[in-house]
Amino acid sequence: xxxxxxxxxxxxxxxxxxxxxxxxxxxxxxxxxxxxxxxxxxxxxxxxxxxxxxxxxxxxxxxxxxxxxxxxxxxxxxxxxxxxxxxxxxxxxxxxxxxxxxxxxxxxxxxxxxxxxxxxxxxxxxxxxxxxxxxxxxxxxxxxxxxxxxxxxxxxxxxxxxxxxxxxxxxxxxxxxxxxxxxxxxxxxxxxxxxxxxxxxxxxxxxxxxxxxxxxxxxxxxxxxxxxxxxxxxxxxxxxxxxxxxxxxxxxxxxxxxxxxxxxxxxxxxxxxxxxxxxxxxxxxxxxxxxxxxxxxxxxxxxxxxxxxxxxxxxxxxxxxxxxxxxxxxxxxxxxxxxxxxxxxxxxxxxxxxxxxxxxxxxxxxxxxxxxxxxxxxxxxxxxxxxxxxxxxxxxxxxxxxxxxxx
Numbered sequence: 001x002x003x004x005x006x007x008x009x010x011x012x013x014x015x016x017x018x019x020x021x022x023x024x025x026x027x028x029x030x031x032x033x034x035x036x037x038x039x040x041x042x043x044x045x046x047x048x049x050x051x052x053x054x055x056x057x058x059x060x061x062x063x064x065x066x067x068x069x070x071x072x073x074x075x076x077x078x079x080x081x082x083x084x085x086x087x088x089x090x091x092x093x094x095x096x097x098x099x100x101x102x103x104x105x106x107x108x109x110x111x112x113x114x115x116x117x118x119x120x121x122x123x124x125x126x127x128x129x130x131x132x133x134x135x136x137x138x139x140x141x142x143x144x145x146x147x148x149x150x151x152x153x154x155x156x157x158x159x160x161x162x163x164x165x166x167x168x169x170x171x172x173x174x175x176x177x178x179x180x181x182x183x184x185x186x187x188x189x190x191x192x193x194x195x196x197x198x199x200x201x202x203x204x205x206x207x208x209x210x211x212x213x214x215x216x217x218x219x220x221x222x223x224x225x226x227x228x229x230x231x232x233x234x235x236x237x238x239x240x241x242x243x244x245x246x247x248x249x250x251x252x253x254x255x256x257x258x259x260x261x262x263x264x265x266x267x268x269x270x271x272x273x274x275x276x277x278x279x280x281x282x283x284x285x286x287x288x289x290x291x292x293x294x295x296x297x298x299x300x301x302x303x304x305x306x307x308x309x310x311x312x313x314x315x316x317x318x319x320x321x322x323x324x325x326x327x328x329x330x331x332x333x334x335x336x337x338x339x340x341x342x343x344x345x346x347x348x349x350x351x352x353x354x355x356x357x358x359x360x361x362x363x364x365x366x367x368x369x370x371x372x373x374x375x376x377x378x379x380x381x382x383x384x385x386x387x388x389x390x391x392x393x394x395x396x397x398x399x400x401x402x403x404x405x406x407x
Contacts, residue, residue, distance in 0.1 A: 019148035022048035022065040024056040024082070025098065026074040029127050034069060034098075037137055043145055051075075053082025060089045067094040067148040069121075069140070072108055080108060080115075087116045092155060094118045094147045098140075100125045106256045110263060113227050118147050118371060122253045143224065146344055146372050206383035210361045210406040215337035217244050217281070217297075217304075218402065219328045221321030221351070223251040223343025225371025227260060229391055230341065231267050234286075236395025238268035240402045245281040246270075247289075247297065247306075247328065249321045251343065254291035257319075261288040277308040289319035296327035304331050315347040321375070325351025334359030337401055339394070342370035346378035356384035361401065363387050363394060 021038050023046060025031040031049055039046045048063040050056040054077040056068065068086060072079040079097060086093055097112045097120040099105035109120040121140050124130045218241065222230060230250065237246075246268075250260060258274050264286050265272030272286035275295045280303045281287065289295035293308045307327075314320035321340070325348060328336050338355045340348045342365055352362050362385045367373040369391040380388045386406075389397060400407065 016152075018043055018045035019067060019145060019152065020045050020047045020063070020065045021144055021148070022046070022050070022056060022059070022063055022068045024050045024053060024068060024074070024079070025071040026051050027071075027127065030071075030123075030130055033130060034140070037141065038069075038144065041141055041145070044141070044148075053077030053079055053085075057082050057085045057089070060086055060093070064090070065093070066151050067096065067144050069096050069098055069144065070117075071123075072097060072099045072105055072112075080112060083112055083115055083117060092151055094151045096121060096140075096143055096147065098123045101253055101255050103255055103259070106259045109256070110227055110259055114231070119143055119224050122256065142344065146224065146374070150372065205380045205385065205388055207388075208356060208384055208386060210386045210401065211334045211336075211359050213334040213359070214404045215244055215332075215361070215402055216335040217328055217332050218246045218337050218339065218398065219325055219355075220246065220248045220339045220341065221250075221325065221343070221348040221375065222248070222341035223317075223345065223347065223372070223375055225342035226250045227263070228371075229365065230260075230264060232391055233339070233341070233395045233398065234264050234267035237399050237402065238270055240399035241268070241270065241284055241286075243283050244402055245283055245304075246286045247275070247281070247295065247324060248286065249289040249295060249319045249324045251317050251319070251347070252291050257288050257291040261286065264288065275306040275308065277306060279306045280304070281306065289324065292318060294319050294323045296323050297331050298327060299331050315345060317345070317347050321348035322351040326354045329355045329358040329360055332358075332360070336360035337398070338362045339398065340364040340376045340379040341391075341394075342372055343375035344372045345374045348375050349378035349382055352379045352382050352384050356382075361386045361406075363389060363397060363401075365394060366390050 021044050023031055023034045035046050035049045038044045047065050048059050052074045070079045083095055086095060095117045097109050097117050099109045099120060100123050121143060124133050124136055252260060261272045261274050270284055270286055274290045275287040294311055296307045297304050298307055314322050325338055336355055355362055364379040364385045365376040366388050370376050379385055
């Protein structure tokens with residue numbers, strides 16, 4: 001498993017209060033280990049450690065964590081039962097599910113995402129593997145810091161608005177502030193990106209025109225928060241992908257990617273599976289890069305085939321987005337549409353440049369609706385994207401572009 005990101009400090013403000021974390025796991029050794037790892041990071045503070053979901057739910061209001069690392073299988077109350085109860089007590093709580101790499105736990109973890117969990121970390125199956133896994137430790141800490149920092153940032157405008165309201169009530173101004181003087185703050189916004197999702201805001205980035213060629217393939221890259229974002233997009237584009245194959249690299253371990261492919265098929269009402277080496281791409285089909293393998297495509301005669309390789313991680317990721325995007329550009333040139341969705345790190349940014357250099361088009365998700373604006377932010381900052389859009393606008397726009405309209 002090689003898809004963890006490194007040095008995830010973006011969004012963690014130097015000198016700020018530490019991110020408060022609760023650890024919930026029935027295995028005393030694992031619980032102690034995670035508590036120690038998280039506590040050793042100066043940006044984090046462990047405020048609770050519990051052996052089951054019931055104790056954790058009872059402690060949410062008292063400990064007031066920003067992030068909960070939640071095991072799935074526990075006595076008295078398991079993680080799936082505890083999840084909605086925790087979110088009911090603290091709406092903007094970040095919950096990261098921790099599960100071993102079994103098919104059942106992969107299915108449960110993806111279901112948890114649909115119920116409000118922010119993300120998951122695949123946990124090694126034995127205590128000894130957990131103890132020695134550098135990748136697991138790094139991924140856990142990186143995700144806690146990135147998601148926790150975003151949750152705190154998303155709360156800040158609400159706190160500021162409330163403070164301004166109280167100050168206004170105290171000073172009793174003679175006239176209400178003008179609409180232009182009041183910031184438009186959506187108090188419902190949370191780390192899940194529940195901000196404004198209407199028309200796109202004025203461009204903040206250098207953008208380039210869409211290709212004049214109608215796309216013959218859609219290539220998508222995503223990471224943290226990706227399964228939820230992919231689900232949203234796939235629901236919208238199912239009827240528009242009759243004439244194009246869709247290839248997806250989502251940073252996930254083996255087993256999880258097979259389940260993800262099934263979910264994508266149900267969302268789009270299209271055939272969907274993990275890509276297989278030598279398989280010919282077919283229009284109207286969805287292909288997901290298998291966990292632990294890089295997926296690329298190549299022309300062979302009159303067909304385009306999938307190629308899987310076991311090369312080293314790219315951008316600390318395997319599968320990685322850059323190799324897929326590079327190969328798609330080579331095979332399809334200007335008839336390529338790329339999409340970068342929420343995720344940590346910068347994987348995909350070089351692939352965006354490659355697609356743009358080949359005449360293709362790129363859409364990326366905006367910061368407001370991204371769970372983590374690492375990958376889409378890196379893509380937007382290349383200046384090579386055609387649009388930077390909120391999540392709810394992406395599916396409809398992709399559908400129109402696939403049908404030949406860039407309006």
